[in-house]
Amino acid sequence: MLSLTHAAIRGSFINASRREIREATLPELTTISWDDTDFLGWRDRKKDNTGYVVIEIDGTPVGVRFTTAERKGPRRRALCAWCQDVVVEDDVAMYVARRAGAPGRKGDSIGTLICSDFGCNANVRRKPTLTEVGSGAEEDRIALIQRRIDGLRLRSDDFVRRVLATR
Incomplete structure (x- = not known):
């Protein structure tokens, strides 16, 4: 992903009002490894039920504002629709x-x-287990990680395009 500025992030949102964009708490950008980032995702520190994602579509950053319900009751296991990691036990939320x-x-x-913390970028890049790879070959491990990355990009891109669709 191309590195972004705060101005580029604020200008990218497609489903937020001017007030919502102005009030959004943005992430610290200096700590981000842009080469290992397929989408920029974060939760608003001031509004716990609000999250944001910015992805690149056709070379242009596109931002989406999400809301999530407050969790009540016991935690339930669920699979993230974007990274689809079955090993990492990160919390998943309906956004x-x-x-x-x-x-x-x-x-x-x-x-x-x-993933509640939008940790999908790291999840797809984690070292796969031998069971996941099916062999001890390094090239198989690298190929699996690349398939995960490609799948994350495809699924997150598809979701944002559905947010953009006007019909």
């Missing part, structure tokens, strides 16, 4: 995004299960 444009202004939204 809902208002659609862009007129559909979003009418209240239309879509949701998906994503």
Whole structure:
């Protein structure tokens, strides 16, 4: 992913009001390894039920504002729809995004299960277990990690394109 500035992030949102964009708490950008980032995702420190994702679509950053319900009751196991990591036991939350444009202004939204802390970038790059790879060959391990990365990019891109769709 291309490195982003705070101005580029604020200008990328497709489903947030000007007030929501202005009030968004942005992440610290100096600590991000952009080469290992397929999407930039973070939770708002001031609003615990709000999260943000910025991905690159056709070379342009596109930002989505999410909300999530407060968790009540016991934790349930779920699979992140984006990284689909079955080994990492990170918490997963149902994130809902208002659609862009007129559909979003009418209240239309879509949701998906994503790692609560948006840790998918690290999850797809973790060293796979021998069971996952099926062999001890280094080239098989590298190929599996690349398939995970490609899958994350495909699934996150597809979701953001659905937020953009106006029909």
